[in-house]
Amino acid sequence: MKKPTHGLATRAIHGKHMHAFKGPVAPPIVQTSTYRFDNSHDAVRYAQGDPEVYVYTRYHNPTVRTAQEHLAEVMGTEQALLTASGMAAISSATLAVTKAGDTIISTPALYGGTYRFFRDILPRHGITVRYCDPHKPDALRTMITPATKLVYFESPTNPTLAVVDIPALVAAVRAAQRRTRRHVTIMCDNTFATSLNQRPIELGVDVVVESATKYLGGHSDIIAGVVAGTAAMVADAHFQMKYYGGCADPFAAYLLLRSMKTFALRVVRQNASAMELASWFERHPRVLRVLYPGLRSHPEHAAATRQMVPGAGYGGMVTIEVPGGVKGAVKVCDALQVAVNAMSLGGAETLVSIPVYSSHVGMSARELKRHGVTPGMVRISVGLEDVADLKADFDRALRRIS
Ligand SMILES: *Cc1c(COP(=O)(O)O)cnc(C)c1O
Numbered sequence: 001m002k003k004p005t006h007g008l009a010t011r012a013i014h015g016k017h018m019h020a021f022k023g024p025v026a027p028p029i030v031q032t033s034t035y036r037f038d039n040s041h042d043a044v045r046y047a048q049g050d051p052e053v054y055v056y057t058r059y060h061n062p063t064v065r066t067a068q069e070h071l072a073e074v075m076g077t078e079q080a081l082l083t084a085s086g087m088a089a090i091s092s093a094t095l096a097v098t099k100a101g102d103t104i105i106s107t108p109a110l111y112g113g114t115y116r117f118f119r120d121i122l123p124r125h126g127i128t129v130r131y132c133d134p135h136k137p138d139a140l141r142t143m144i145t146p147a148t149k150l151v152y153f154e155s156p157t158n159p160t161l162a163v164v165d166i167p168a169l170v171a172a173v174r175a176a177q178r179r180t181r182r183h184v185t186i187m188c189d190n191t192f193a194t195s196l197n198q199r200p201i202e203l204g205v206d207v208v209v210e211s212a213t214k215y216l217g218g219h220s221d222i223i224a225g226v227v228a229g230t231a232a233m234v235a236d237a238h239f240q241m242k243y244y245g246g247c248a249d250p251f252a253a254y255l256l257l258r259s260m261k262t263f264a265l266r267v268v269r270q271n272a273s274a275m276e277l278a279s280w281f282e283r284h285p286r287v288l289r290v291l292y293p294g295l296r297s298h299p300e301h302a303a304a305t306r307q308m309v310p311g312a313g314y315g316g317m318v319t320i321e322v323p324g325g326v327k328g329a330v331k332v333c334d335a336l337q338v339a340v341n342a343m344s345l346g347g348a349e350t351l352v353s354i355p356v357y358s359s360h361v362g363m364s365a366r367e368l369k370r371h372g373v374t375p376g377m378v379r380i381s382v383g384l385e386d387v388a389d390l391k392a393d394f395d396r397a398l399r400r401i402s
Pocket of ligand 1: 085086087088111113114154158189191192210211212213214223224225
């Protein structure tokens with residue numbers, strides 16, 4: 001792992017090209033599908049694996065490559081791969097380390113798309129996903145067999161904001177590995193926390209995946225994803241991406257680079273506003289429960305504090321449970337005037353969604369129970385508005401519930 005020479009905000013603004021890049025300050029958008037060879041010697045160089053020869057944008061693109069170098073710098077990894085979406089990052093990275101007959105062990109609380117990919121797609125490729133209780137590292141250790149190639153988790157999780165004790169999980173996997181004598185890749189979806197609040201690689205995780213659609217993009221206007229890890233891991237994920245086709249678009253890469261200039265500023269503010277709102281919700285008479293890792297009342301507050309970046313924050317996602325079940329949640333969401341009733345997260349505008357109608361739609365009562373999701377939950381992605389306006393908005397909406 002590289003030791004960064006600058007702080008995260010500086011790296012998020014300058015990326016890799018600090019004072020070395022003599023071209024335009026803003027990166028050019030190389031919006032092309034293909035590249036002219038000067039002569040067929042270029043084709044030969046490409047065939048021999050020269051990375052400087054561009055051939056086709058599904059393989060490589062200069063704007064996408066600039067974004068990748070930028071993200072590797074921010075995420076503190078050897079390399080990063082930019083993909084068409086967070087799901088393209090997750091599918092490329094998981095398929096890069098597994099094949100038919102292999103097993104993945106995952107924590108059960110997952111982003112809905114990932115859960116369905118694990119449940120409905122991977123078994124068709126002969127890859128089995130088994131679920132472990134992240135709070136029982138000993139059980140995880142004994143679940144690992146020679147067929148286990150990947151341990152996958154999110155923290156904090158969607159939408160319950162549960163925290164996985166990352167050092168404990170890593171220790172359990174590495175202990176099992178000594179027994180089976182086979183390497184197990186540990187992969188973390190760090191979308192909710194981002195590198196500003198949590199650096200899984202520093203805690204012993206091998207690969208980080210993120211939906212860049214969320215906090216990295218930050219303006220609810222792009223779909224993109226990132227795989228960050230060693231050069232070898234990123235090359236393997238790139239191979240999968242190249243043939244499954246989930247390549248990043250140059251314009252999205254440009255918008256992402258633009259977003260990175262304000263990444264630290266945005267997330268610092270979202271951390272602070274989320275903390276303030278969560279504490280306020282905790283005192284609100286119409287709120288039954290507040291789930292936020294920054295609150296002392298959160299069951300894994302201590303683990304969150306230990307493993308998240310000291311002095312940063314606990315992220316911008318807060319989940320509340322309101323009275324009246326899903327009817328209560330609907331009433332609140334429909335009455336909001338500042339916060340927007342929309343899926344997704346991480347944008348400048350506060351977004352709310354009802355997990356049983358969005359990320360966890362169509363799941364059986366048993367699945368919902370396993371995921372800790374209840375009908376009265378409202379998931380809030382805290383935006384950049386004045387906190388006083390958000391409090392007033394939620395207060396008015398919550399008072400609609402009888
Ligand atoms: C949104 C999201 C994804 C999927 O990302 P897309 O960009 O929508 O493909 C994966 N994981 C988490 C935690 C997410 O919030």
